[in-house]
Amino acid sequence: xxxxxxxxxxxxxxxxxxxxxxxxxxxxxxxxxxxxxxxxxxxxxxxxxxxxxxxxxxxxxxxxxxxxxxxxxxxxxxxxxxxxxxxxxxxxxxxxxxxxxxxxxxxxxxxxxxxxxxxxxxxxxxxxxxx
Amino acid sequence: xxxxxxxxxxxxxxxxxxxxxxxxxxxxxxxxxxxxxxxxxxxxxxxxxxxxxxxxxxxxxxxxxxxxxxxxxxxxxxxxxxxxxxxxxxxxxxxxxxxxxxxxxxxxxxxxxxxxxxxxxxxxxxxxxxxxxxxxxxxxxxxxxxxxxxxxxxxxxxxxxxxxxxxxxxxxxxxxxxxxxxxxxxxxxxxxxxxxxxxxxxxxxxxxxxxxxxx
Numbered sequence: 001x002x003x004x005x006x007x008x009x010x011x012x013x014x015x016x017x018x019x020x021x022x023x024x025x026x027x028x029x030x031x032x033x034x035x036x037x038x039x040x041x042x043x044x045x046x047x048x049x050x051x052x053x054x055x056x057x058x059x060x061x062x063x064x065x066x067x068x069x070x071x072x073x074x075x076x077x078x079x080x081x082x083x084x085x086x087x088x089x090x091x092x093x094x095x096x097x098x099x100x101x102x103x104x105x106x107x108x109x110x111x112x113x114x115x116x117x118x119x120x121x122x123x124x125x126x127x128x129x130x131x
Numbered sequence: 132x133x134x135x136x137x138x139x140x141x142x143x144x145x146x147x148x149x150x151x152x153x154x155x156x157x158x159x160x161x162x163x164x165x166x167x168x169x170x171x172x173x174x175x176x177x178x179x180x181x182x183x184x185x186x187x188x189x190x191x192x193x194x195x196x197x198x199x200x201x202x203x204x205x206x207x208x209x210x211x212x213x214x215x216x217x218x219x220x221x222x223x224x225x226x227x228x229x230x231x232x233x234x235x236x237x238x239x240x241x242x243x244x245x246x247x248x249x250x251x252x253x254x255x256x257x258x259x260x261x262x263x264x265x266x267x268x269x270x271x272x273x274x275x276x277x278x279x280x281x282x283x284x285x286x287x288x289x290x291x292x293x294x295x296x297x298x299x300x301x302x303x304x305x306x307x308x309x310x311x312x313x314x315x316x317x318x319x320x321x322x323x324x325x326x327x328x329x330x331x332x333x334x335x336x337x338x339x340x341x342x343x344x345x346x
Contacts, residue, residue, distance in 0.1 A: 013160050015167025017228075017323045025229055032225040039218055043336075047211055050341040061342050068337035072330050079225055079326040091171060098175030102182040109186035 014087040017080055035078025042071040163316055170320040174327045177290075181331055184286060185338055188279040192343060196274035201343035204269055206260070210340045213256050214332065217291075220249035221329040224322055231318045234310045243302050246325070250295045257288050280339065287335055290328055297321050 014020050019028060046067045049055055055063065076082045082091055120126075159165070192201070227242035261281070264270065271281035301321050304314050 013164050013168070015164045015319060016171040017167055017319050017326070018163070025233060028229050029226065032222055032229075035225075036218065036222045039221075043211075043214055043218065043333075046337060046341060047207065050345065051207070060345060064337050064341050068333050071333050075221070075326060075330050075333070079221055079329070080323065090168060094168070094171055094175055098178055101179045105179065105182045106186045106189070109183075110189055113190040 012087060013090055016082065016088075016091040019081045020083070020085065020087060031078055035074055038074045038078070039071055042067050042074065046071075162312070163319065166316045167319050167323070170323055174323055177327070178331065181283075181286070181334070184279070184283040185334060188283050188339060188343075191275045191279040194275040196276075198274040198277065199267075199269050200276070201280075201340070202345070204264060204267075205340050205344040207340060207344065209256055209260055210336055213253050214336050216249045216253040216256070217329050217332050220246045220253070221326055223249065224325045228318065228322045231305075231310060231315060236305060236309070239305055240302055243298055247295060247298050247302075250291055250298070254288060254291055254295070257284070261285070280343075284335060284339060287328070287331055290331075294321075294325055294328055297324065 019031075023031075046064055049060060049063050049067070076095075082088060082095065084092065160168075223242045223246045227239050227246060230236075230238035230242055264277075269277055271278045298321065301314075301318055304317070308314055
């Protein structure tokens with residue numbers, strides 16, 4: 001086998017959800033435990049931030065969204081084993097496209113509906129015009 | 132140096148140089164990769180569908196039609212317990228994946244059974260929450276806000292129910308057929324599905340319950 005072939009072979013894909021680590025069962029359980037610990041920490045922080053008076057109130061929704069995205073990252077890495085390695089390129093690209101559509105749908109809907117709300121006549125005036 | 136030392140897969144855990152790997156990679160990807168990737172695409176499209184429900188909920192959050200708002204309705208203690216159940220079930224589902232790969236039937240069945248119990252516990256709490264909301268006159272017909280709430284959270288609950296049916300099917304199939312390659316692929320897809328449900332639940336408890344009860 002030549003080195004050129006070797007390079008081609010090392011770019012082979014791995015199925016999403018499959019772990020590439022060659023570690024023992026103990027190490028892999030430890031990986032899931034790490035993910036569980038981080039997820040519990042982030043969840044607890046979310047619930048604490050939502051109920052506390054210690055944080056400046058308008059910043060709370062932003063903080064919650066940031067914590068949620070961080071926890072999604074933890075789940076992707078430790079539970080779904082999505083990595084930045086060359087064997088995961090296809091999985092990451094599909095994920096990136098999914099995230100793009102999700103952001104477009106959510107941000108686009110909120111933006112358009114806020115605009116409409118702002119530009120629309122108050123309902124009572126509208127009712128009077130109907131008469 | 133000659134590369135004829137390829138017959139030692141144990142020194143090559145990623146199978147980058149094994150002959151079977153070479154055969155698989157000279158042609159199309161292995162069936163496990165193709166199946167897993169296809170299911171990954173399905174999961175991402177499922178998330179796109181959920182994003183539409185989330186956008187609907189966020190837009191309709193204030194449209195309570197004079198009825199109760201999230202602050203009046205949501206019990207965050209219940210939500211915290213639900214979150215804990217789903218998180219624990221995600222963890223035990225990971226243990227089941229490891230057991231499937233090491234072909235340990237006992238550990239697989241045990242981990243899947245615990246996953247199932249946590250999933251059922253989640254559904255029980257969610258069901259009682261829905262029943263108490265409807266009982267208090269805050270059903271999906273009360274306001275646009277509640278319609279969006281029941282659609283979004285109910286859709287996630289339906290996914291969890293379907294996941295539990297799939298989970299029981301996998302337990303039965305492993306029991307009857309053992310860890311065949313096709314069963315292993317189904318276990319891979321099930322694990323993807325179950326972990327993805329937990330990811331969607333993160334968005335649900337953040338957007339619906341925590342942000343929704345703040346206003």
